[in-house]
Amino acid sequence: MRTFLVPVLLSAAIQISTYSFFFFRSSRSDTGNFLTVAFVMTFAIGITATILTAFRHRESPIISAIVINTIVFSFAVSFLSAARIQVSYLGLVLSYPVAMAIMAAANARFHRQLGGKVAILNFDQADIVQALFPGAVLIRDPDATLDEIDYVLIDPDEHHSMYWSPLLTKCYLGNVEILPWTRFSEIQHRRVDVGSFEISNVAYTPGQFAYARLKRFVDVAAVVVTLPITLPLGALVALYIFAVDRGPVLFVQHRRGFAGRPFRMYKFRTMYRGQEGGATSDKDKRIMPGCAFIRRVRLDELPQLYNILVGDMSLIGPRPESIELAQWYEREIPEYVHRLLVLPGVTGWAQVNSGYTSNPDEARIKLAYDLYYIKNISIDLDMITIFKTVRTVLLGTGAR
Template identity: 50%
Template sequence: MRPAILSALLQSAVYAYVMISANRSDWHNIAAAIVATATVPFLAAAVLTAFRRNEAPIGTGVIVSLAVYSVAVTVLSAFRIPVSYTGLAWCALIAIVLTAYGNLRFNRLRNSTNIAVARFPGLEVAIEDLRGLSIIDSPEGSLEGIDTLLIDVVHHHSGEWSPLLSRSYLEGVEILPWTRYAEARYGKLDVESFDVSHLVYAPSQLIYSRAKRFFDVSFVLLTLPITLLLSAVVGLYIFARDGGPVIFVQIRRGYGGKRFRMYKFRTMYKKTAGGATAKNDKRIIPGCRAIRKFRIDELPQLLNILRGEMSLIGPRPVAEYVAKATERVEPKYSFRSLVLPGITGWAQVSSGYAETTDQEVKKLAYDLYYIKRLSFDLDLLVLFKTIRTVLLGVGAR
């Protein structure tokens, strides 16, 4: 509700400012437009609450707010109320952004309240992913106050537990596999139970996977004037401090397990690169810590994107020796190659850098989640988290 209230207040203030700046004094028309636009976030919120479990809260929030806003503008036009289309455009942007944000928060809250889990063998192992939830110990357990019941699909689809499942259906309690709940809440998969057969993409995912390449190339071309200038400045600085070459090339594991040459600005002194980077690493050239912190050293990878070897967002490509070492511990690590690697990714913004093989295995849970849940919504979330990480320095090195 708070995002809707904030959206209504901001829209009212912005529209009033635009009209006052245009020396408009027909306050009855201005008030009518403000009322119409201010109701949009509340109507959109009312529609969005009807979606019990939304797999794409950001995209759905954008679509619903646009639809409701179109209705509001149509009503204003029907009553022949003179409006400022500049003001309406700014208000629409505010409504869309805050409605999408509010819907994302709403879905996260809905995924963490009034939930119980039916006891099953192995619950003690899974309790870390189910912490804070009430447990129903028997098929006769009470469902009072429960909106969602988590089950183990193997154990609970049986005659013993059918009374509890039947009561859940009759009382309108949603039944959900506990693994799916853990995925949604923590943004990672259970690597041990994961199988490549679990990757069944919806039509929207298939369409987006094809459009993703267009978005990547468009972003690179549109930002080229800025990135070229910034790259020239960084390259000249590194050359002045430690000579050439200023570009560091490393063989990384790419799509389909193929190797490719990944480019970065060299931020360490010559002949000192190799291995994981430690905190306060003395190999880093003075002044290059800021370059690494704000991910400017990754700019040459825009060339990798144009060559079709990388994407803006995807599992971070690792060195060949890291991939081989990790696959010896966890063979499913090779599944990371099912999509194009990215400059940033869900594992990067969720768990930070990995310095050991064990940490690489733990990050695999996040990479597999990204591959399974590939969508515009998730990529947008990764982008926002990356910006936050860069600005706040979280996980930066």
């Protein structure tokens, strides 16, 4: 509940302020009704937070928060109506979305937050794992006490044994949460451990299957709805590139798509003719004047909306690599082939967290985020990725 204290107070303050604007602008003097509504709505937000604490580590924290907040809000409005409290329904309706957004963001943060004292059971790689979690205690004895321990991290292959059974039983009886250290790392860092990742780790829930089927419709709808904005922007970029360097305004390259199938990916050409391709460096002299800004705010990616329409790409997914670069990475990192399990994306979880890569070491870090996305695909994760993409574009980070 401490995690939700500030969001609850902030939601209540904004909701009451919004409601008061509509309530008092009609020159109403029934302050008692206003105070009753303020108390009921604050109480409703507190109830929402209390319910959300029971859904820790569950999938879809944003959608869960929206649904629960909507149900509690509806009950609160019904109570006020049943009690014949004169309210401003317009004020209630317009004050609700802000409170809902704050609680959804708070629940997403709560979902991935693991507070408390952590212990790691001893095994061959315990020292390496301990370095990942500063402050974690190493337990070497199965008879050790668990005073003030909130989480015990295990390696499933090593610790599901008779030797450690007494300690694991003590955890269950003492309400100490047991987690594989890889899962704990996923929740904290929002990426997988590539070395221990197996394809069997991808086990979708019914909700994930349903969203995977809906995702194609969402992609097409998003492209169609935004055409009044993206088409004029694309036309301006194309005219500018043609004015600067003539020639073709599009850069076309074969990339590896879903299941390894090659496809033609389109971008606006931002380099001088004949100098496209290859790794890009900071202040690359091949980039035409003004096109560094186009790359920084990702306007060069606009033609990929066509790739989405024809089904080669999705709005969100692992960024497709050129065929030669993908083959190189797959030789260096065998797990790299798992990126082909979903449609590649215009933006993705790896792009908003790790940025540009140019070597296998950086590609492994990026892969950790891509595999996390593939394993945890959901509308929640896509919403967070979109939000981070907008922030990245506004700040102009990650592009070369």
